[in-house]
Amino acid sequence: MYMDVSGDPDDRAGGTEPDQVDVAVYSWVLEHHRLEPAAIAADLGLDPDRAAASVRRLSALRLVYPDPQDPAAGYAVAPEAAMARLAAPVEARIRREQEELARGQARLVGFFPHYQRGGRTAGAGEGIEVISSLQEVRAALDRASDSCRSEVLASQPGGGSRVPEAMEEALGRDRALLARGVRMRTLYHHTARFNGPSQAYVEAASPLGGEYRTVHELFGRIIVFDRELAFIPASDGSWGAVAVRQESLVAYLCEIFEQSWSCARPFSAATEDGLEQVSQEIDRTILRLLAAGLKDETIARRLGMSLRTARRHIADIMGQLDAESRFQAGVAAARTGLLGE
Numbered sequence: 001m002y003m004d005v006s007g008d009p010d011d012r013a014g015g016t017e018p019d020q021v022d023v024a025v026y027s028w029v030l031e032h033h034r035l036e037p038a039a040i041a042a043d044l045g046l047d048p049d050r051a052a053a054s055v056r057r058l059s060a061l062r063l064v065y066p067d068p069q070d071p072a073a074g075y076a077v078a079p080e081a082a083m084a085r086l087a088a089p090v091e092a093r094i095r096r097e098q099e100e101l102a103r104g105q106a107r108l109v110g111f112f113p114h115y116q117r118g119g120r121t122a123g124a125g126e127g128i129e130v131i132s133s134l135q136e137v138r139a140a141l142d143r144a145s146d147s148c149r150s151e152v153l154a155s156q157p158g159g160g161s162r163v164p165e166a167m168e169e170a171l172g173r174d175r176a177l178l179a180r181g182v183r184m185r186t187l188y189h190h191t192a193r194f195n196g197p198s199q200a201y202v203e204a205a206s207p208l209g210g211e212y213r214t215v216h217e218l219f220g221r222i223i224v225f226d227r228e229l230a231f232i233p234a235s236d237g238s239w240g241a242v243a244v245r246q247e248s249l250v251a252y253l254c255e256i257f258e259q260s261w262s263c264a265r266p267f268s269a270a271t272e273d274g275l276e277q278v279s280q281e282i283d284r285t286i287l288r289l290l291a292a293g294l295k296d297e298t299i300a301r302r303l304g305m306s307l308r309t310a311r312r313h314i315a316d317i318m319g320q321l322d323a324e325s326r327f328q329a330g331v332a333a334a335r336t337g338l339l340g341e
Helices: 020-032 037-044 048-060 079-109 112-117 134-147 164-179 190-194 196-208 247-263 272-291 296-303 307-320 326-336
Strands: 064-067 070-076 128-131 151-156 183-189 211-215 222-225 229-233 241-244
Touching (some): 020 037, 128 134, 151 247, 183 247, 190 211, 241 247, 272 307
Parallel strands (some): 151 183
Antiparallel strands (some): 064 070, 222 229
């Protein structure tokens, strides 16, 4: 087979049209399932160095890849699969940087009381308070609930693992707030839709005026009262919390909540179409996280589910796609459009 591929790739530098040499090499690999520059050059009538350079370019674009068992063998994948492979590490890096930023901000919050005690914060007042024990945290939350006048914002990761006793206790507090006309909005992970106590809680509180939505990933746990007082977890992994009254910090936390709320889906466990949609969104998110190379433990934490449940989802997805590896699952998902836009 011989094709006229004598055009100079530099003539199209900066354009979006593919180089004709790369097109010819891509088509050759797609047909022959080989990745040997010498064979490609001989078959297409190319200079060997030019064929080798084309293979390198196609590899960088994730359009071709060698067989791990036979370096001479190679495969060409669909452009949409290559797009997914190119995007995955970039998306993963963005998520890691966002997580690192959030962790850094949470750690910095804990330094405010020490800075204030050192007498270096003019006019900051008692804006930050570290609460060390679970009993003190509960007491502080009860006081804040009793004095709340207009609004409560809450992000509750891991909603799919809430136990009935905790939900009943929360429902008692929420009834009192809603009866006073306080607007309550709560974010859960999508997995909360498949948890019986969570479904019962939402079904009981929604008619009273509570508003509930779910997302596939949450930024962390937070409760804000009247946009004046926020509670966030202590950064040391204990049952403690940090109470934040500093105006700018509270406003910043509220803005993070509002961004997630605007992208979340209404919690409606009785709507089968809604359940099917969020189930598909969970599967797509798992596929993206797998393609990004995240571990099972990280995927489970990001989606608010147990490690065992996350691994069952991963196994089911790979079985549905008839994939033997995570890479194969990503390629198959891209080809069938499961990764979305």
